[in-house]
Amino acid sequence: MKNITKYIIGISILVFGFVACSQKENNEATQIDKPKIAVSIYPLKAILAELVGDKMEIEVIVPPNASPHTFEPTPIDIQKIEKADAIFYVNRHLDSWLVKPYNDKSVPVLKMIDRNLIENTLHHCTGCGNEHHNEIEATNEYESIDPHFWTSPKLVKNILPKLVEILIKIDAENAEFYRSKEKEFSEALVNLDEKIKAQLQHLKNYKIFTLHNSFSYFINNFGLTYGGAIEEKAGQEPSTRYFYDIAKQIKEAKIAAIFSEAQLKSNIMENLANELGVKVFELDPIGGKDSLTTYFDIITYNANVIEKAFGIK
Ligand SMILES: [Zn+2]
Structure with a gap:
């Protein structure tokens, strides 16, 4: 009897051990396979998370309590940026440190505020920038735009096709998934817009x-x-x-x-x-x-x- 019990326990450990191992390997495998995207600030993660589901990993560089206006990346942050398969940032006024001077990799980089967004819905900027960061890039009239676009569900909705385009570029296999997520999120943004307007x-x-x-x-x-x-x-x-x-x-x-x-x-x-x-x-x-x-x-x-x-x- 003792031997049989020992035998059963032995088998159990073997079986559970095997299951645990293969689960761990699976997790590791999916983590290695998942494309990584780097974003400057949390709202960009919140937006992209609605589109990527569990298909990608999103790395936010600016911690929750810090302001992107006064942020400087650490060497660890720079490593995270360098490992990314795509980079999303806002514009020169806010977070251009994300791409300069680390943009020597051939990964897609998307500046969220660009001519691709409908120009007359964007606000010109008075005092929304940070002097130090502004010095990094040459002046361009278009860059004097208020960077905080994500606070408007309408502007977020406008930019979704551009975001999905980049996601498909780095993960074409899941193109249909990203397109259906885009549709879902787009509809939810319209609802949010109406709800808050009424409130x-x-x-x-x-x-x-x-x-x-x-x-x-x-x-x-x-x-x-x-x-x-x-x-x-x-x-x-x-x-x-x-x-x-x-x-x-x-x-x-x-x-x-x-x-x-x-x-x-x-x-x-x-x-x-x-x-x-x-x-x-x-x-x-x-x-x-x-x-x-x-x-x-x-x-x-x-x-x-x-x-x-x-x-x-
Ligand atoms: Zn700001």
Whole structure:
């Protein structure tokens, strides 16, 4: 009896051991086979994740608590970028460090904000860039475009065919999968757009002042009113003159709240709010932490913050 038990246990270990091994090998094999894409910021991952499902791995370079405006890649980040089969970034104002100077590989690189997006839906940029990063590339009139396109479901919908084109270029075998995901996501974006528009409709005359100019597409998309940015340039203290001017505008707007940002820390917001008797609410244009996982989470979260901020009067 003892021997039989031993025998059964032996067999079990063998069988389970074999299953465990082959599962591990399978996992490793799929991981090796999966194409890797590198993106600068989390919202690009959230968008691409809707298209790639489990067919690709997406590496986000800027961590959730950091701002792409003030970010510098580490040697580990550079390794991740170099291993990628495709690179997606936004534009010169935000994250061109992702491709320069590491773009010596022959992988597809997609700049999300480009002539391929309908030009008149893009906003020209005042203070949405970062001086240091701006120096990297030569000036080009088209580049003076507000980079925060992902806050508008409409603009995201516009760019989907371009994204799918790159995905198919690096993984033609799954072309049909990516096309059907595109259709699904596109429809979901239309629904999201309508839902948020209805939710915020009653707030369309409230001026929205943000820490930096990161929500103007969101505001435009949902028919809201933009007040201005408290920081003239992202991540930099405003000049005294600019500060007094924006404070005056906030006062005149007679609003209950102004909006800070999860990724850019600033002492000015609290001081300004105290002085003007308004509250500070925190928006999150990037997401990637807590419950802000999907593209829909990020947009819905910010809509809810704006609704809550103006709801208390
Ligand atoms: Zn920004």
